[in-house]
Amino acid sequence: MNLSKPIARPSLHEELVDRVRELIIEGELEPGTKIPEKELCENFGVSRTPMREALKVLANEGLAVLEPNRGAWVSTVTMEELEETFPVLAALERLGGELACVNGTDTQIAFVRERHDDMVRHFKARDRQPYFKANQDIHDGILRAAANPVLSQHHRVLASRAKRARFLANISDARWSQAVDEHEDIIAALEARDGVKLGQILSEHLMNKFAALKERVDG
Amino acid sequence: MNLSKPIARPSLHEELVDRVRELIIEGELEPGTKIPEKELCENFGVSRTPMREALKVLANEGLAVLEPNRGAWVSTVTMEELEETFPVLAALERLGGELACVNGTDTQIAFVRERHDDMVRHFKARDRQPYFKANQDIHDGILRAAANPVLSQHHRVLASRAKRARFLANISDARWSQAVDEHEDIIAALEARDGVKLGQILSEHLMNKFAALKERVDG
DNA sequence: TGACTGGATTATGAATTCATAATTCTTTAT
DNA sequence: ATAAAGAATTATGAATTCATAATCCAGTCA
Numbered sequence: 001m002n003l004s005k006p007i008a009r010p011s012l013h014e015e016l017v018d019r020v021r022e023l024i025i026e027g028e029l030e031p032g033t034k035i036p037e038k039e040l041c042e043n044f045g046v047s048r049t050p051m052r053e054a055l056k057v058l059a060n061e062g063l064a065v066l067e068p069n070r071g072a073w074v075s076t077v078t079m080e081e082l083e084e085t086f087p088v089l090a091a092l093e094r095l096g097g098e099l100a101c102v103n104g105t106d107t108q109i110a111f112v113r114e115r116h117d118d119m120v121r122h123f124k125a126r127d128r129q130p131y132f133k134a135n136q137d138i139h140d141g142i143l144r145a146a147a148n149p150v151l152s153q154h155h156r157v158l159a160s161r162a163k164r165a166r167f168l169a170n171i172s173d174a175r176w177s178q179a180v181d182e183h184e185d186i187i188a189a190l191e192a193r194d195g196v197k198l199g200q201i202l203s204e205h206l207m208n209k210f211a212a213l214k215e216r217v218d219g
Numbered sequence: 220m221n222l223s224k225p226i227a228r229p230s231l232h233e234e235l236v237d238r239v240r241e242l243i244i245e246g247e248l249e250p251g252t253k254i255p256e257k258e259l260c261e262n263f264g265v266s267r268t269p270m271r272e273a274l275k276v277l278a279n280e281g282l283a284v285l286e287p288n289r290g291a292w293v294s295t296v297t298m299e300e301l302e303e304t305f306p307v308l309a310a311l312e313r314l315g316g317e318l319a320c321v322n323g324t325d326t327q328i329a330f331v332r333e334r335h336d337d338m339v340r341h342f343k344a345r346d347r348q349p350y351f352k353a354n355q356d357i358h359d360g361i362l363r364a365a366a367n368p369v370l371s372q373h374h375r376v377l378a379s380r381a382k383r384a385r386f387l388a389n390i391s392d393a394r395w396s397q398a399v400d401e402h403e404d405i406i407a408a409l410e411a412r413d414g415v416k417l418g419q420i421l422s423e424h425l426m427n428k429f430a431a432l433k434e435r436v437d438g
Numbered sequence: 439t440g441a442c443t444g445g446a447t448t449a450t451g452a453a454t455t456c457a458t459a460a461t462t463c464t465t466t467a468t
Numbered sequence: 469a470t471a472a473a474g475a476a477t478t479a480t481g482a483a484t485t486c487a488t489a490a491t492c493c494a495g496t497c498a
Contacts, residue, residue: 011287011481013275038449047483049268052451056232056272057279062372068230069450069489084369087314095310150303150380153281154373161369230451257479266453271481288459288480440498447492454485462477468470 012046016054019044024063024074025160035064035072061157077164079217086210089158093139093206094199096146096155097186101195104145109190112141116187123180132169138183142190142202168213175212182208231265235273238263243282243293244379254283254291280376296383298436305429308377312358312425313418315365315374316405320414323364328409331360335406342399351388357402361409361421387432394431401427 020040023029041051055072058064065075100108119134143152162168171179182205189198239259242248260270274291277283284294319327338353362371381387390398401424408417 011285013481017279048450049482049484053272053275056276060236060276060279062369066230070491071450081369084367087318087367088311088370088373091310091314092307095306099306148303148306150281150300150377151307154307154377158369158373232451267480268452268454290480441496442498443494443496445492445494448490450487450489452485452487454483456483457481459480460478462475464473464475466471466473468472 012050013053013057016044016046016050017057020051020054021058021061021063021160024058025163027164027166029074031074031164032076033074035074037071062161077161079214082162082165082210082213085158085161086206089155089162090203090206092151092155092158094203095151096143096148097189097198097200097202098195099146099148099151100142100190101193101198103147104142104190104193108141108145112138112145112190113187115141116183119183120180123176128169135183138186142186142198165213167216168209170216172212172216175208178208179205231269232272232276235263235265235269236276239270239273240277240280240282240379243277244382246383246385248293250293250383251295252293254293256290281380296380298433301381301384301429301432304377304380305425308374308381309422309425311370311374311377313422314370315362315367316408316417316419316421317414318365318367318370319361319409320412320417322366323361323409323412327360327364331357331364331409332406334360335402338402339399342395347388354402357405361405361417384432386435387428389435391431391435394427397427398424 020029020035029035035055037048037051037055041048044051055064055066059066059072063075065073067073115134115137119131119138122131122134143155146152182201185201186198186205189201239248239254248254254274256267256270256274260267263270274283274285278285278291282294284292286292334353334356338350338357341350341353362374365371401420404420405417405424408420
């Protein structure tokens with residue numbers, strides 16, 4: 001008989017936080033628009049109480065904005081906000097790289113290598129979707145190898161804000177191949193367990209990505 | 220007639236988040252103990268709804284833990300958690316130092332200098348409370364000079380977790396004077412606007428503080 | 439026509455109510 | 469006396485209700 005864990009029934013509000021967060025990140029609820037509280041309650045089949053609890057949490061994460069007596073709105077993604085977010089995210093990426101080289105298991109590093117090779121294949125075939133997926137897995141894998149839940153949590157919150165800049169996906173060919181080059185350095189530093197170097201590359205990698213984004217927007 | 224801002228009446232839950240957060244940080248609600256929801260409601264004169272909303276937010280910040288059907292508890296401060304928190308905080312401190320040198324106004328830097336001189340005076344007089352206050356003001360001042368709200372917010376959340384390690388205040392004489400020495404380097408780098416150096420010192424300063432803490436605990 | 443007023447409608451914030459899970463207390467059996 | 473079972477109590481999670489603020493809309497007047 002397995003006593004290891006009680007039956008976990010996550011409370012409604014927790015479930016709602018995840019679901020609504022996903023709606024915002026995926027853009028189904030568009031930045032700047034009103035969050036249709038009633039409609040969401042009906043769709044999810046819950047009352048307003050847990051939904052409002054969830055909205056408060058999302059507001060605290062910066063994905064929603066609560067206007068007193070006027071309801072909840074999806075926070076806007078401004079360039080100004082991205083200018084603030086990316087450097088912080090880069091700082092956390094750097095730490096993630098440093099820690100991954102110290103704490104990562106060989107298995108974890110091997111996994112990142114696998115996904116790296118996959119990614120390069122997808123790049124050569126110019127398969128965007130699988131490329132982005134592999135790319136995501138690589139960065140997630142490094143963060144997991146860093147083995148620091150506090151770091152992961154804060155990274156997740158910030159990444160969710162950054163991810164909402166839809167145009168991030170509109171990558172130019174020049175930037176795309178530059179990114180792949182950078183990834184060669186990333187995997188090399190990781191396998192050499194050169195933490196300082198990996199951290200630096202990851203940080204620069206992200207800031208380059210941001211620079212490319214800016215060029216697209218106001219260039 | 221002043222139309223610049225509408226009458227801001229913060230909602231109950233926001234007020235409660237701040238108040239209860241303070242209770243937890245200041246240790247009035249002790250780590251590991253149950254949060255007396257009903258009692259708090261009575262003390263603050265509010266119903267359970269806004270209080271529960273606040274508790275969800277605090278749980279999301281890591282200050283409380285919600286156990287399904289068993290209520291809210293003040294999260295414990297374990298050495299393991301601190302081992303995870305401090306490096307992240309150090310990474311943010313580093314960024315804060317770098318940005319302060321770029322974005323800080325001369326006035327802001329002059330303010331930090333003032334508080335630095337105050338702090339040194341308090342150190343010489345061995346006045347602990349004013350020393351800690353000046354120290355706090357210095358670090359807050361640098362962060363404000365960095366002018367990055369996203370950074371500030373995440374720093375605040377992490378600092379609140381670290382701050383709960385009460386024994387941080389039990390500083391040894393040796394560590395105390397070492398800390399003051401480090402602060403001389405901090406103010407020098409800030410006034411020279413040497414961001415890389417300031418970031419590095421701030422990061423090391425914090426990790427030294429943590430090392431001293433660890434020595435006290437398991438040394 | 440177009441701006442203003444005041445009532446009707448709706449949405450929001452918060453209190454209250456309700457069903458159920460957890461805990462405590464009492465009783466019973468060994 | 470102790471342990472187990474079951475009833476009573478309490479606390480929790482969520483739905484509902486209620487007061488009020490915001491919005492909408494028709495009617496009025498310039």
